Amino acid sequence: MTGKEIAFTAVGIVRSRRKKPAHRKYSDLISEIVINKELAPALDHIEEFSHIIVLWWIHKSHRPAPMKVHPRGNPENGLMGVFATRSPDRPNPIGKSTVRLLERRGNVLKVQGLDAIDGTPVLDIKPYIPGYDSVENATAPPWTRK
Amino acid sequence: MTGKEIAFTAVGIVRSRRKKPAHRKYSDLISEIVINKELAPALDHIEEFSHIIVLWWIHKSHRPAPMKVHPRGNPENGLMGVFATRSPDRPNPIGKSTVRLLERRGNVLKVQGLDAIDGTPVLDIKPYIPGYDSVENATAPPWTRK
Numbered sequence: 673m674t675g676k677e678i679a680f681t682a683v684g685i686v687r688s689r690r691k692k693p694a695h696r697k698y699s700d701l702i703s704e705i706v707i708n709k710e711l712a713p714a715l716d717h718i719e720e721f722s723h724i725i726v727l728w729w730i731h732k733s734h735r736p737a738p739m740k741v742h743p744r745g746n747p748e749n750g751l752m753g754v755f756a757t758r759s760p761d762r763p764n765p766i767g768k769s770t771v772r773l774l775e776r777r778g779n780v781l782k783v784q785g786l787d788a789i790d791g792t793p794v795l796d797i798k799p800y801i802p803g804y805d806s807v808e809n810a811t812a813p814p815w816t817r818k
Numbered sequence: 819m820t821g822k823e824i825a826f827t828a829v830g831i832v833r834s835r836r837k838k839p840a841h842r843k844y845s846d847l848i849s850e851i852v853i854n855k856e857l858a859p860a861l862d863h864i865e866e867f868s869h870i871i872v873l874w875w876i877h878k879s880h881r882p883a884p885m886k887v888h889p890r891g892n893p894e895n896g897l898m899g900v901f902a903t904r905s906p907d908r909p910n911p912i913g914k915s916t917v918r919l920l921e922r923r924g925n926v927l928k929v930q931g932l933d934a935i936d937g938t939p940v941l942d943i944k945p946y947i948p949g950y951d952s953v954e955n956a957t958a959p960p961w962t963r964k
Contacts (some may be wrong), residue, residue, distance in 0.1 A: 677825045678875050678939060680910040707901075713885045713907060721881035727873070727912055729824050739859045753862035755853075755943040758950075763857060764826040764855075764941045766873055768914065768945040770953055793824060795910045797901040801962045806952040807916055811865040816947045 683711055684779075686728065690789050695761065698787045702774065705781040705794055710781035715797070719776045723800035726786060729793040730765035748813045758776055767792075769773035770800055786813045828939035829857055830925075832874065836935050839878055839906065844933045848920065851927040851940055858925035861943070865922045868947035872932060875939045876911035883907045895961045913938075916946055 705726065707715060718724065740773035741759045754762050767788055770796040775782040781797070788794075824947065834849035836842075853861060864870065887905045889895040900908050913934055921928040927943070934940075 675827050677827060678941070679823045679825050680912070681821050681823060683909050708858065711885070711901075714899040714901045714909070716886065716902060717896075717959070718899060720902070722955075722957040723953050725914065727910075727914065739857070740862065740955075750863075753860040753864060755857075755860045756862060756864040756866070756945055758944060758947065762942060763829050763860070764873075766826070766912070767927050767950075768871065768944065770951060772953075776854040795824070796908060796912050798904060798914065799902055799958060799962070800953060800956055801904065802953070802956050804954075805914075805916060807869050807946060807948070809868075810946055810948050810952075811855055811868040812945065812947055813863070816945070816950075 679793055682729070683796065684708055684794040686786065686788045686792040686794060687791060688747070688786065688790040693789055699785045701786065702782065702784050703786045705783060705797070706818050707779040707781065709779050715776060715779065718773065718797070718799060721773060721799040723770055724773050724783070725798040725800050725805065726769045726771060726788070727796040728767045728788045728792060729795055730760045730767045731793055732789065733765035734761045743815050766795065826941055827872060829942065830854055830940040832932065832934045832936060832938040832940060834932065834934070834936040839935055843928060843954040845931045846931065848928065848930050851929060851933045851943070853925045853927065855925050861925065864919065864943070864945060867945040869916055870919050870929070871944040871946050871951065872915045872917060872934070873884060874913045874934045875941055876913045877909070877939055878935065879906045879911035883909050889961050912941065928940045929959070
């Protein structure tokens, strides 16, 4: 396997009242994603979707990433491989959040439920497509339901 | 907005019978994700999940990315902003696929339904968590159901 760099640049930035990472409830949190102005036309028709997927750079993650972590930082959860968790401290710190799209104004998306802090660089915006992004009857271990 | 580079390196590679991109059915396709050997411990406990999310570099995408595209390459679908589609040709070409995890052997994941071609660099593996990654009653325009 090569160690060749794969480079991206931010397409936008998160504006949120949430200023630092925490294991906290954020499902009601309303924030904004400010897309670079020149990319505003790339958002056209996104308001036809109720939900979007946001990929973002977890720019405050700890480096180097640990190989194993306690899910949600809770020692009761046992030590798991980091790929078996949603820990922000992972080899490539890319966050993936599915959020409700409340409004689009030009290059600004108002969303609900985004667990990325203020100032987070955004990598991609995708529409959430039921049936493609969702799985019926998927199973997961008990810690994910705590 | 800064143009600062955000750099990642592949954590693995896709091994698939699918050798080039196409608008084709792949839901039954079985392929392998070969994770870099030194990262094998980071997969521990992933077999407790029925499905995983794969983030990958769409390394064969066209540059520069267009601002608008016809979803699924079909002119009947009209021109949409690229962020309102799942086109591989997007500002940061990162693919996101949810696939069934059939088996884990050491550093190799056998999966079903991965729409990434042979040789694709893998950026991240995440467990699919029902309720976090899925949305009930999400809505999307008709072209997504064609």
